[in-house]
Amino acid sequence: MAAAEAGGDDARCVRLSAERAQALLADVDTLLFDCDGVLWRGETAVPGAPEALKALRARGKRLGFITNNSSKTRQAYAEKLRRLGFGGPAGSGAGLEVFGTAYCTALYLRQRLAGAPAPKAYVLGGEALKAELEAVGVACVGVGPEPLQGEGPRAWLDAPLEPDVRAVVVGFDPHFSYMKLTKAVRYLQQPGCLLVGTNMDNRLPLENGRFIAGTGCLVRAVEMASQRQADIIGKPSRFIFDCVSQEYGINPERTVMVGDRLDTDILLGVTCGLKTILTLTGVSTLGDVKSNQESDCMSKKTVVPDFYVDSIADFLPALQG
């Protein structure tokens, strides 16, 4: 990192010193944060992170939270932010800072199914995804367990389908089953049926290095069986940023994306022309950055953050100065 530390026009991934943070913040109106691995791990806030966010709010910065997790509504995220001390609006404004894939998938479907008399989706996902879709008028079928019905392939293919399903939505679904995969593929054979994936994360990290299989595994299974490519809502797809941009009226040059993953958060920031900060409290390491910098593959070489911090608590000295 020595060359990068020295600065210069091509400097990338420099440590965000208090001085650099002050200069950066002077040029910035909006900070967008990934949540897990950046603000918290499971139910534990990253030390100093709540104070950093409160100080940013006190400076008049606008905050947004961009998460690929489709298993919580905007409201549920807003409650968690307040519960762990990150503040944010309560009451009728609760959740307006949160751009999760459940909510953004609902915006996408509202847009793509506009004009459909009674939009309906087959949803591989949980109650939160269903709630966000229904809030924009998309009826949901399929949520919950769906074990194998009938004996053998012909019986599986003869199981009744709901009429007028216009989209298959694949989110995080702990009730994912072969029967659901079979139904999803049958809906997707109907003309005009959309395939939408909330995100392509391969894993959902928990505390202590533990993880469970991510939504991407389920999307890939549906894609492979249906021979279709899903429209992906979450990072690094720019659709999720377009949602923020539309509601916030964002100027990308005066916006920072803060995240712990190069392949989602930082890639999104680079794609959308934002300033980018990698925080080392989550998935990606400086070794991963170096590997991207040294890659001979342009699609990797460009995925390098402008700055890095050990933790977003590193903002504090600049804000207290």
Added chain:
Amino acid sequence: MAAAEAGGDDARCVRLSAERAQALLADVDTLLFDCDGVLWRGETAVPGAPEALKALRARGKRLGFITNNSSKTRQAYAEKLRRLGFGGPAGSGAGLEVFGTAYCTALYLRQRLAGAPAPKAYVLGGEALKAELEAVGVACVGVGPEPLQGEGPRAWLDAPLEPDVRAVVVGFDPHFSYMKLTKAVRYLQQPGCLLVGTNMDNRLPLENGRFIAGTGCLVRAVEMASQRQADIIGKPSRFIFDCVSQEYGINPERTVMVGDRLDTDILLGVTCGLKTILTLTGVSTLGDVKSNQESDCMSKKTVVPDFYVDSIADFLPALQG
């Protein structure tokens, strides 16, 4: 196809006329057949196919049946072959002509787990796969339904695992579930645990253009969540041919692979140096062949059969002559 029809050293994918079939059969000892789409569709034999196979047997040709389907034992395939009129050994020799992925996966595990005191596998698959594994001494756990247990990710990760599981085997599993995916990934985090997929077919075709999701969709989900690459047993992996070769003592130059899919059957034949015949009663078309021939990608350009037939009944005139 005009140029190819004209023959010559570089001729590929020429129609197998009776004359060419006679010349070919004179140079061949063994014919290997894919089953579905070649010999039959579902429970219906391809017209003339049983007679063609009987005539080949009468000429003293050795026959072998190579199928990626992991949901039947060798014995079950042998019964189906006889039921639909294809003949073949009964009694103690039944199934010896059949190389299905359930059986070949068992051979692979026997080889890879040799020396393990009590080899055990976590099996995403059905009773046939379990029967073939147990026949070579590999104990199987996990076969059958496995719905979600407990509330939330921590509970799912705390569900008990069987001790001493040395391999995760992914075959065709209509009881595939998120809970099984979670367990598979946990076993795969244990040092030395193998990941084996019976095959990578994206779809399992039924009659009338209907299909269900294939084993490949399930293997991909496990690969993506575990960030591992599975050892694949079925076509086009050459392991399945090695099984045949070992039991039959095959001379590749005097062996023909007959199949309906370029990406599995013909690719296997090309990879293993066999003569290849595409039959048009199944998945791939002459248009697919042309597209491969005209591809600028070498890995496609070489996947072209030596000959094609409308149906394997086209062997009959050469055999009756």
